[in-house]
Amino acid sequence: MAGFSQRMLALGTASSEIREAFAFAQQRIAQVGPQNVEDFSLGNPSVPAPQAVRDAALALFQDLDPVRLHGYTPAQGDAAVRAALAADLNRRFHTNYSGDALYLTCGAAGALCCVLSALGCPGDEFLTFAPYFPEYQVFVESAEGTLVPVPARLEDFQMDLEALAQAITPKTKAVLINTPNNPTGVVYPQEDLRRLGLLLQARSAAYGHTIYLISDEPYREICFAAPPAWVPDCYPHTIVCYSYSKSLSLPGQRLGYILIPPELEDASLLYAAVCGAGRALGYVCAPSLFQFVVAKCAGITADLQLYKENRDLLLHGLREMGYSCAQPDGAFYLFPRTPEADARAFCARARALDLILVPGDSFGCGGHVRISYCVPPEQIQRALPKFRQLV
Amino acid sequence: MAGFSQRMLALGTASSEIREAFAFAQQRIAQVGPQNVEDFSLGNPSVPAPQAVRDAALALFQDLDPVRLHGYTPAQGDAAVRAALAADLNRRFHTNYSGDALYLTCGAAGALCCVLSALGCPGDEFLTFAPYFPEYQVFVESAEGTLVPVPARLEDFQMDLEALAQAITPKTKAVLINTPNNPTGVVYPQEDLRRLGLLLQARSAAYGHTIYLISDEPYREICFAAPPAWVPDCYPHTIVCYSYSKSLSLPGQRLGYILIPPELEDASLLYAAVCGAGRALGYVCAPSLFQFVVAKCAGITADLQLYKENRDLLLHGLREMGYSCAQPDGAFYLFPRTPEADARAFCARARALDLILVPGDSFGCGGHVRISYCVPPEQIQRALPKFRQLV
Numbered sequence: 001m002a003g004f005s006q007r008m009l010a011l012g013t014a015s016s017e018i019r020e021a022f023a024f025a026q027q028r029i030a031q032v033g034p035q036n037v038e039d040f041s042l043g044n045p046s047v048p049a050p051q052a053v054r055d056a057a058l059a060l061f062q063d064l065d066p067v068r069l070h071g072y073t074p075a076q077g078d079a080a081v082r083a084a085l086a087a088d089l090n091r092r093f094h095t096n097y098s099g100d101a102l103y104l105t106c107g108a109a110g111a112l113c114c115v116l117s118a119l120g121c122p123g124d125e126f127l128t129f130a131p132y133f134p135e136y137q138v139f140v141e142s143a144e145g146t147l148v149p150v151p152a153r154l155e156d157f158q159m160d161l162e163a164l165a166q167a168i169t170p171k172t173k174a175v176l177i178n179t180p181n182n183p184t185g186v187v188y189p190q191e192d193l194r195r196l197g198l199l200l201q202a203r204s205a206a207y208g209h210t211i212y213l214i215s216d217e218p219y220r221e222i223c224f225a226a227p228p229a230w231v232p233d234c235y236p237h238t239i240v241c242y243s244y245s246k247s248l249s250l251p252g253q254r255l256g257y258i259l260i261p262p263e264l265e266d267a268s269l270l271y272a273a274v275c276g277a278g279r280a281l282g283y284v285c286a287p288s289l290f291q292f293v294v295a296k297c298a299g300i301t302a303d304l305q306l307y308k309e310n311r312d313l314l315l316h317g318l319r320e321m322g323y324s325c326a327q328p329d330g331a332f333y334l335f336p337r338t339p340e341a342d343a344r345a346f347c348a349r350a351r352a353l354d355l356i357l358v359p360g361d362s363f364g365c366g367g368h369v370r371i372s373y374c375v376p377p378e379q380i381q382r383a384l385p386k387f388r389q390l391v
Numbered sequence: 392m393a394g395f396s397q398r399m400l401a402l403g404t405a406s407s408e409i410r411e412a413f414a415f416a417q418q419r420i421a422q423v424g425p426q427n428v429e430d431f432s433l434g435n436p437s438v439p440a441p442q443a444v445r446d447a448a449l450a451l452f453q454d455l456d457p458v459r460l461h462g463y464t465p466a467q468g469d470a471a472v473r474a475a476l477a478a479d480l481n482r483r484f485h486t487n488y489s490g491d492a493l494y495l496t497c498g499a500a501g502a503l504c505c506v507l508s509a510l511g512c513p514g515d516e517f518l519t520f521a522p523y524f525p526e527y528q529v530f531v532e533s534a535e536g537t538l539v540p541v542p543a544r545l546e547d548f549q550m551d552l553e554a555l556a557q558a559i560t561p562k563t564k565a566v567l568i569n570t571p572n573n574p575t576g577v578v579y580p581q582e583d584l585r586r587l588g589l590l591l592q593a594r595s596a597a598y599g600h601t602i603y604l605i606s607d608e609p610y611r612e613i614c615f616a617a618p619p620a621w622v623p624d625c626y627p628h629t630i631v632c633y634s635y636s637k638s639l640s641l642p643g644q645r646l647g648y649i650l651i652p653p654e655l656e657d658a659s660l661l662y663a664a665v666c667g668a669g670r671a672l673g674y675v676c677a678p679s680l681f682q683f684v685v686a687k688c689a690g691i692t693a694d695l696q697l698y699k700e701n702r703d704l705l706l707h708g709l710r711e712m713g714y715s716c717a718q719p720d721g722a723f724y725l726f727p728r729t730p731e732a733d734a735r736a737f738c739a740r741a742r743a744l745d746l747i748l749v750p751g752d753s754f755g756c757g758g759h760v761r762i763s764y765c766v767p768p769e770q771i772q773r774a775l776p777k778f779r780q781l782v
Contacts (some may be wrong), residue, residue: 002657003564003600004664005534008509010665048457059450066439070641106497106645106674113673118399135670142671143396173394203542209394250461253678254497254645266393273395275405279526280533282504287678288643 005160038383056296077104080297085300088298104286106254108243118273131363157184174212180219180330183370190229197235219331221247236263429774447687472686479689484621495677497645499634507534509664516527522754548575565603569611571721574761581620588626601656610722612638627654672712
């Protein structure tokens with residue numbers, strides 16, 4: 001056996017069910033044509049970036065000195081960009097942040113890795129509700145912590161705060177939430193977030209150290225019912241991790257941020273530790289062109305209405321057939337219960353019809369299946385009869 | 392004390408002498424004007440990106456479907472981009488790589504972090520020649536390894552292979568070289584690289600495990616004498632880390648690669664471990680727009696001739712005044728000996744003249760000073776009388 005890092009080797013060779021499903025879909029598309037395969041495996045935005053992104057980029061190439069456009073920014077991001085993004089948050093959420101509360105990152109994954117590495121001490125526990133985005137486990141382990149999944153309420157995939165209260169221990173460093181949620185599409189109501197805040201406040205006081213809340217919000221703008229709550233309003237010790245991958249359909253450009261509100265306990269120390277983590281992980285700075293682009297596009301999104309139309313079409317269709325599905329008011333995922341208890345067996349039956357889905361087991365919750373509906377609506381129309389055949 | 396990662400806190404609050412010098416320069420510029428301060432602290436390219444970069448980007452915005460232009464690429468990078476970059480290497484270095492030998496990264500820092508994390512097991516030693524880029528220590532420690540600096544030959548800052556032979560132990564996982572070198576500007580001749588290869592081959596055989604060579608080459612294209620050697624020609628177990636930050640003047644866009652030649656021992660396993668490290672560190676993929684841009688610009692560079700003119704002007708001037716300086720045939724740094732043994736004292740004297748330099752101590756080599764001459768030539772002209780005053 002080569003003397004390489006066994007952890008990295010395992011991570012690099014482990015077959016992800018999501019990637020494997022996607023690869024199978026690609027193979028079938030090559031064999032039988034794209035009109036005969038319905039691939040719902042990946043969370044890759046299907047609506048194009050808005051025209052404003054192109055306009056902003058072209059203007060920057062036109063007007064900005066290339067040495068500045070392509071130059072290093074400070075590690076935490078260009079100061080004017082951070083000020084513009086803070087002003088946009090203040091406008092939308094009635095907050096009062098300065099740009100110095102923001103640290104720009106290579107996407108939400110970079111944001112999570114820097115926050116977890118800044119917070120994490122050996123032995124720390126990070127709690128999250130299952131089902132959950134599988135990379136959480138990887139990122140928490142990179143930060144020398146342990147991910148402790150707590151089952152969400154199976155009937156609606158909302159937070160089970162009683163179960164969370166049971167799982168919090170003196171080792172709990174932070175709770176990590178994701179709303180709108182991947183893989184369930186569920187949005188947490190403000191009232192529940194406030195109850196979560198009170199719970200964390202009480203347990204922080206009981207243990208004599210702050211339990212932080214990490215709010216992973218790449219889907220914040222994809223919300224079909226009421227606008228989402230601003231999580232730091234519900235608990236002051238909230239760190240927000242954000243990405244423009246979904247709101248502006250820019251997943252490949254790797255641009256996001258960490259927000260550390262000044263109200264957070266030891267905010268300036270945590271900000272410094274995040275800067276240290278950015279150095280330790282080799283990030284240097286977030287990509288400069290798209291720093292400038294997202295500042296010019298503050299408050300703008302891609303045409304996210306298309307996801308709501310897909311959601312309605314698919315949810316209505318599946319429920320009519322008798323599928324049971326928690327109310328998905330955001331993101332671009334459905335997580336219905338499978339007719340049989342074994343979700344992998346269901347996915348195999350679906351695959352035999354060239355309908356490509358990912359079993360919930362990948363997200364720490366069997367008996368369900370994830371459907372990524374960031375696809376053309378015609379694909380949903382073609383898929384519905386296959387879902388009917390499977391129920 | 393906040394319960395954060397003590398390592399990240401220390402990295403985030405430690406004052407880097409380079410950054411501190413740069414901040415001081417900015418402050419003095421604000422006070423006395425840019426025409427009165429000569430800042431040689433940062434290695435930020437001063438020549439603009441070539442027109443080809445702008446042309447390529449504009450064409451991509453024009454012609455490529457935005458869902459593809461801005462979408463996730465595979466973690467290792469777009470397949471066509473990797474094939475194009477491999478073809479360019481093959482053309483220039485008479486090699487025969489496929490795109491599958493390349494893993495695209497967020498710059499050379501991301502490349503080094505992924506390679507070191509893939510290779511590193513607790514207790515591993517990584518050897519490098521001092522003076523060296525100070526982040527090497529940070530990156531090696533992130534990979535649970537120990538950086539062991541070996542002094543280069545003080546008279547010319549070439550590799551001291553006898554000292555290296557003494558320092559290699561059974562714990563040595565890899566040797567990390569940087570040619571053209573930051574901070575000395577020295578280029579290693581092919582003959583020395585071949586001798587290094589023979590040494591590593593002999594010691595690998597003696598210990599029964601391969602000692603890898605990591606060649607960090609962000610300055611490969613900034614080479615004023617003979618073209619640089621192709622390091623894998625000198626030792627088959629060479630991993631190349633590259634960046635477009637300097638060759639195309641794109642440091643802010645974060646684009647580079649790792650090359651793992653197929654001849655390397657356990658090449659495919661190491662490639663898998665690099666993929667695992669990319670996941671563990673949260674990289675997802677290198678920024679997609681600039682993946683496509685560098686593929687279109689393969690073989691093109693910024694006008695790097697300007698650096699040679701700066702080198703000649705400054706080197707000639709300093710030597711004429713009596714400064715002693717190893718022959719800097721590449722990169723954009725000089726590393727002359729300071730008149731006094733205490734380089735920090737020399738830098739303080741220089742600073743009193745608003746001449747901003749970084750003491751060699753920051754690079755693990757006192758008694759010298761680093762001059763980053765990626766600046767307008769007028770700044771060098773203005774600085775020469777100050778250097779004369781200090782000698």
